[in-house]
Structure formats: C-alpha cells, structure tokens
Amino acid sequence: MQPPEELRVPSFRAASALPWITTPLLIALVLLAWHFYVSVSKISAFILPSPAAVWAAWKQIIVAAPTWKHTWATVYETLAGFFWASIIGIALGVALGRVRWLEVTLNPFIVATQVIPKVALVPLMIVWFGFGMTSKMVIAAVLAFFPILSNTVLGVKSVDAGHRDVMVSLNASRWMVLRRLELPSSLPYILTGMEVGVVLAIIGAVVGEFLGGDVGLGYLLVARMNAYETDVLFAVIVHMTMVGFMFYFAIGVVRRLLIPWHESVASEKAGS
C-alpha cells in the first residue's frame, strides 16, 4: 500500500517558505522609512547617514583587504573563546551535574563570577593578557562560559530516572552511562547554552577590541567613530550583524545534525 501523497514530508512547504518572503519585505519597509526620514528631516549625515550612503560604504569596506583582516581577527577570537568556554563549560557542567557535593561547594563561586558585571573585567584582562588577541579570546570565553555551564548542569540533572534505572539494571559502566545516556540526554540543553554562548562570545571579543589593540571589528568600529565616518560605522555594524548570524546559524546546523531525534528538530522538520 502507498501512503497518501500529502503525508510525505515535502522539500518545499508554505510555512517554512514564509520567512523568505516576510523578512526581505520587512527589511525593505524599514529601509524605506529610514530613507524617507533622512530626506525629509535633513538630519546631518554625521548623526544618521542615508541607507544609500551606508550601502555605498558597505560595498567599499567588503572589498577592502583590511576589513577582512579585522573580520578574521574577530572571528578567530570568538571561535577560540567559544571553543574553550564549551570544553570547560561542558566538562565542568557534567561534573557538577553528577556530583552533588561538588556543586554545593562550587556554586557560590560560580554565582559570584556571574554577578560581577563581566564587562568590568575587560580592562583587567587587557592588563593581564596584553593588547593582542589572547585577551579578547579570554573575554569571549568568560562571557560564553556561564550559559554553557548552567545548561549542561541542568541537562545532566534532567536525565530521566527511568533511563537511569535501565543503565543500572544493565550494569553499565560510568563511561557508558556518560556516553550513551548523560551526554545525549543533555545535548539539547547544551546546544541551547551554546546558542546563547556564541552570541555572548562575539560581544566579548568586540568589547575587548573597543578597549585595546589595533585589530578586529570592534577596533574598526571605534576607529571609524573617531574619524566621524558615520556611514562606515553603520556599514561595520551591518557587517558584524552578518558575522553574528553566521555563528548563530552554524549552531542551528549543528543542532540539526546532532539531535535529529529531539522534538525541537523533529517538529521543525514536520513543519508543524
């Protein structure tokens, strides 16, 4: 027997296609309003350049070699910081989630590190790690660390008691419990933490670049500001937003690859 045709998951769906129409439309609307406001109010281009000017500036900066040097610097700092935040966050999170006394002992300190406005640590990091990329990487890591850690702890603690019973009744080794139960079961939580973490890592890297050094998109931003090139400033913001989107989408792709079994992915696929 053949299943009815409409139950096959099609490659194209109205619901998933909708954003491809609405998003450009909304962007166009905002740009139009912006353009209208600038031309009617005669506002100074130092305060608010027209979309056309920003577009022209953006076309210029993306073909300029230094822009890509700055972009790679920021991407590198973000990735490296995010990488270490993930490694340490997940490892420590699993340990805290499994060992109750460790969590009780360390929790006040972890909370303390979160209560400090972390951006206040940026000057200190620059003093400690210099004006190079290392200090930005560390800042990115510090910012990304906490959501990854706390989500991992939550994930490990949320492991289903019935699933644990299965592992106990099967005489599973600690390693098997970790590999076959705790990690896969926590993965949706960990990925949510990483989604938040990667955005914070970008913020960390850029804020670090504001304060020290001569490379990175944050540096570029401050330099253009000091030169009163507001149109280029806007263009750099647009550029940074795109870089941010790429990171965010990358995590989304990882999510789809790693947890195809999870509701969050399955419901997307079914187009509910």
Added chain:
Amino acid sequence: MSEGALRSAPGIQLAGVEKWYSARREPVFALAETTLSVAPGEFLVLLGPSGCGKTTLLRMIGGLVCPTRGSIRVADHELWRDGQRDDSAVRELGMVFQDANLFPWLSIEENIALPLEMRRVPRGERLRRARDLTRLVGIEGFERRWPRELSGGMRQRAAIARALSYDPRILLMDEPFGALDALTRDAMNMELQRIWGATGKTIVLVTHSITEAVFLADRVVLLSPRPGKIDTVINIDFARPRSLDLQASVEFLSIVSRLRHRLEQIS
C-alpha cells in the same frame, strides 16, 4: 516447556527480606519479612494494590534497591553483600519497566542492541541480533525508526526485546503493560506467553490486574499493603498455551473472583 530449558533457567530465593525507606520523620516500612522462592523456568506474578511493596520487591531482586535485611539469591549468587551489588548475579537479569524507557536518541535497533554494546559485542553482530529480536517480539520493519515514531505497545515490545537481547535467564517485569489499552494488553499477554514458551526463561511479573495475573502465572503471589507482605499464594494450573477464551471460563473466573474478594479485604 522442555527439560533442557528447565535445567538451564536459574531460580531466585528470598529469605527474610525486609525493606525500610528512610524518611524525614520516621522510616517507612515498605516490605515486611518476606521469604519466597521462584523455581527455574517458573512464571511468577506478584499481584497487589498500590503500596503493597510489589515494585519494591521486584526492584530489590533486580538489583536497583538494596534490602534492609535478609538475603536474595539469584542464580546461586548472593545478590547483595553489605549494600554492594554482585554484578555477576545482575548479568542473569533482564528488566522491563512500566515505561518502555527507550532512549529517544537511539533508533529502535540501537536501543535493543544497547546491552550488547556494553558487553562489547561487535556492531554487525549486535544489529543482527537486534533484527532477530524485532521478529520475535513482532515489530519487524521498525528497526530504523525513532522510539517516538512507535505506539506505546510497540515501544513496550522493543523494551522487552532489549531485555532479551543479552539472553538473561531471568526476566523481571514491573507492570510492563500497565499503560496500555485493554486490547493491546491482551495481545501483549499472548505475546509474552509465547516468548516465555519459546525462550524458557524464569519470569517474575508485577501487576495490579487480576485477570492478567491469573492468565499469565504459574503461581500468583498476592501481597497486602502497609507494610507489604505475602498474603496468599495460588497455583494456577491451566494448560499451556492458554488462549484468551480461557478468561471466560468458569474455573478462571472463580479464581479471579476469589482473588478480588481477598484484595478488597486487604486493601
């Protein structure tokens, strides 16, 4: 059942087993001194109202809960020694829970093969065994599906296949069909009887359904609550294999009504 199967299936002996649960005010007496012996190849059913300690008893035999006092011997191994579990005794046991407890991140065949992975069986061999088992429990063709794509009854079949995968000689089942509708439950009871006949394992099954108990059991052990203790033991001598029509027979119904009266008195 064949003589060979009778010899190969080990039994279970409980002597003076007691269980107290610690609680804030005062420890809870879950199971009073219980002595019980399960013969090799026997199908024993623990029946009782909620709070009668039947699940606690099964979890102690399964090595999930440590008894406060007494001794449990599984396949001639002392299961608990000073609160430590003897893993060689646990290897003889397969457990099926009320929820299928399949891992949602593993396909059906990977779930069934999971115990074999822990026993370091090579992947090809594992998956071949898993496929054979899907045939035995009647979910052939669903090997590559995710658990959430299967119905409750099919998931429970997969859980039984997982418990059978490493060929334990004793099967412990904690209300395995409690969450299923009546029709599916009947079908699963027939299926379980068939699997038991085909594999010759010792089975201890916990249920609160009198009909299920009388239909499946060689022997029904009725437990009374607060604290849990053995109230009545009834041998069920109907010939095997039993058909669902048996449930309408006078003899069957008289045992059921006897148990029901007793249950009403004690709960």
